[in-house]
Amino acid sequence: MGNGDEIISNKRIIFRDYISGFPKESDMIPTTDTIRLKVPEGSNSVLLKNLYLSCDPYMRGRMTNVDSYIAPFTPGLPVMGYGVAKVIDSGNPNYNEGDYVWGITGWEQYSLLENPEPLTLVKIKYTYLPLSYYTGILGMPGITAYVGFHEIASPKKGEFVFVSAASGAVGQLVGQFAKLMGCYVVGCAGSKEKVDLLKNKFGFDDAFNYKEEHDLVAPLKRYFPEGIDIYFENVGGKMLDAVLANMKLHGRIAACGMISQYNLEESEGVRNNFLIITKRIRMEGFLVFDHLHDYPKFIEVMKQYITEEKIVYVEDTVEGLENAPAALIGLFTGRNVGKQVVVVSRE
Amino acid sequence: MGNGDEIISNKRIIFRDYISGFPKESDMIPTTDTIRLKVPEGSNSVLLKNLYLSCDPYMRGRMTNVDSYIAPFTPGLPVMGYGVAKVIDSGNPNYNEGDYVWGITGWEQYSLLENPEPLTLVKIKYTYLPLSYYTGILGMPGITAYVGFHEIASPKKGEFVFVSAASGAVGQLVGQFAKLMGCYVVGCAGSKEKVDLLKNKFGFDDAFNYKEEHDLVAPLKRYFPEGIDIYFENVGGKMLDAVLANMKLHGRIAACGMISQYNLEESEGVRNNFLIITKRIRMEGFLVFDHLHDYPKFIEVMKQYITEEKIVYVEDTVEGLENAPAALIGLFTGRNVGKQVVVVSRE
Structure with a gap:
């Protein structure tokens, strides 16, 4: 920093083209460009040095050319996703050189972001906590879990809770x-x-290990002889059917994700929907993007939990931007153990 | 009344045995018994003369030997269902000879009910309204519609509402x-x-007539170019899938029934569940049995609506207890136009 006119090389992972079915490494192409380490004069941009990148299941949706709650990736441009970065230069009054931030950035060593917004590129207040945590427990997955459980699932003490994809x-x-x-x-x-x-x-x-069960209804009955009050839904398909069969009256399903379905040409049919009526179940989908205004409250609570060791967090760390495509794909085969993080640079 | 020791004949419709698939008339057998027109000495029972009987889709569930929110019928005993009746004799302090009541009764001319409860056998307060209405607009279907729409669907002025089985x-x-x-x-x-x-x-x-559409997504898109805020779900299956594809963000589904599924050996799979997440949909099942305590409030509102002609109600009336089985089956072929009522006796 200081040497702002320097033009240096910038490794990037380029999104090749829209896909159907399972993503492959070749859908994401490593390239090397150059970048000037300064924002354009008079712009509102920030220049980021990316430190940690996040692999998240929702990213699969952006690889299909369907406009959903979040726009598809643009072929020929880098894969985009959550990450943690350091501000190298800024023309934006909300960010200063030297700030650490988390939010949507590019899969590349350096990213130039135009007009970042405080809700989607968040200044990191507590830099003494592990910075990689801002891709997970202190970032989007953290607030997803927090809002989904506390607000959508309406939990009460003593209730029976089932979580799928539970180590993610x-x-x-x-x-x-x-x-x-x-x-x-x-x-x-x-x-x-x-x-x-x-x-x-x-x-x-x-x-339990769902891969060791040939039928999902039976283990749920075994683990919840009285039924499930709250299901935190991360996988969809057959698991959702089995859970519906084991829900208690007035149970709640916080629908966060359905990772088992993302690579299918056609979703599996869920047959037990009628039980939503007979058991008076409330099933509610949510997206963290609607709840980002809760982040300031959330970060205070989580900082406390982490400091007091009331909550622990496990990350699966891959070194090097070039290994990011395989890490992303690994989410769908369950290769990762804990939150999948890619280290681009440790500073 | 008066001649209490009289023993007279009592036509009844007997539930033959548990079924799978589509119900047939022969599953319900007309017989003639006798009955003494007086409650047993010292009992808590009431003796009812049944006037109007109600055919409701949920009754199909009681013909299968699965314990759900309501117990299965007992083979060899009469079909049970909602009806309107006159109290002929009573050993129960809550009911007097001459009272009109609505609630669960037998498919027979006279029913002896042991220990009826005020929530399930309701004294009719406004006898000047058509008594048959207490099988529909002023009875279980009425409070179902009222609670389901106002409480479960959380409607707001100007919202877009879709109702399936809409003339029922x-x-x-x-x-x-x-x-x-x-x-x-x-x-x-x-x-x-x-x-x-x-x-x-x-x-x-x-x-629109869903039978004239070979695809259900297209007509919904036509009628709701901006999408559906509220779906009042009565049919399930393919319709639910098509509605999910046409819901707006933050839409609500009040799940009341899924009549298209009741006679299937295996339910149709619903494939669009993932849209519950991306559109942040709340889908909530409800049963009127949880809301019967709201009846006193409901009846005042509805009496007013009917008196002021703000609400109308269409019944499909079949004469004669012996025609009740065909009328019940007709619900599943859509034969009825409006609320299906069976007249046992007009007084």
Whole structure:
């Protein structure tokens, strides 16, 4: 910094083209460009040095050319996603050189963002906490878990909570929030290692490996003989059907994601919808983007939880921007154990 | 009355045995018994003369031997359902000879009910309104529509409302409630006659015959170019999928029934569940049985609406207990136009 007129090389991961089905590494192409380390004169932009990038399941949706709650990626431009970065230069009054920020950035070493907004590019207040946490527990997955559990699921002490994809970026937090609230919580995940993590690290009351069950209704009946009050839905499809069959009266489903469905040409049909009526279930979908105004409140609560060691967080860290495509794809095969982070640079 | 020791004949419709698939007339057997027109000495019972019986879709569920929110019928005993009756004799302090009541009774000319409860056998306060209305607009379907629309769907003036099975016992009321609230409301039904009724009698802004559409997504897009805020769900299956595809952000689905699914061995799969997340939809099932305590408030509102001709109600009336089985089955083929009532006796 200071040497602002320097033009240096900038490794980037370019989104090739829209896909259907399962994403492949070749859908994301590593290239090297150059970039001038200064924002254009008189612009409102910021220039970021990206430190940590986040792999999140919702990104699969942006690889299909369908306008949903978030626009598709642009072929030929870098993959975009949440990340943690340092401000190298700024023409924007909300950001200063040297600030650390988290928010939507590019999959590249340096990103020039035009007109960033305080809600989508957030200045990091507590830089003494691990910066990578702002891709997870202190970032989008954190507030997703917090809002989804506390606001959408309306939990009460003593209730029975089930979390799918429970060792993931969001799930591990939901389970811990449920325990802090005095709920009984069971999670499912896709390997013995993850199940051990749920029970021994995150304090779930119980956990199971869904890949070892040929029928999902039976294990849920075993773990919830009295039924499920709250289902935190991350996977969809057959799991949702099995959960509906095991819900209690007046149960609530906080629908956060359906990762099992994202790479299918046609979604699996859910057959137990009628139970929503007979059991008077409330199923509610939510997106964290509607709740970002709660972030200032959330960060204070979470900072406290982390400082007091009431909540722990497990990350799966991959070194190097060039390994980001494989890391993203790994989300859909369950390769990651905990929140998937890509380290671009540690400073 | 007076001649209490009289023993007279009692025509009854006996539930034969549990079924799967579509119900047939032969599943319900007309017989003739005798009955003494007096309650047993010292009992808490009431003896009813049944006047009007109600055919309701939920009754299909009681013909299968699965314990759901309401117990299955007992083979060898009469079909049970909502009806309007006159109290002939009573050993119960809550009911007097000569009272008119509505609630769960038997498909027979006379019913002896042990220990009836005020919430399930309701004394009729306004006997000057058509007594048959207590099987519909002033009974269970009425409070279902009222609670489902006003409490579960959280309507706001100017919102876009879609009602399926819209000319039925519940749907015709939901549409009229929506108009009274200042919503735009479209209904669908299964014949030209019903569609005309929706538009010309109940004041729906528009209506269509779903049987004339080979795809349900397209007509919904046509009638709701801006999308649906509220769906009052009576049919399930493909219709639910098509509605999900046409819902607006933050839409609400009040799930009341899924009549298209009741006779299937396996429910149709609903594939658009993921849209619940991306559109932040709240889908909530409800049963009127949870809301019967609202009846006293409801009846005052409805009496007013009827007296002031703000709400109209169409019944499809069948004469004679012996025709009740065919009338019940007709619900599932859409034979009825309006609320299906069976007249056992007009006094």
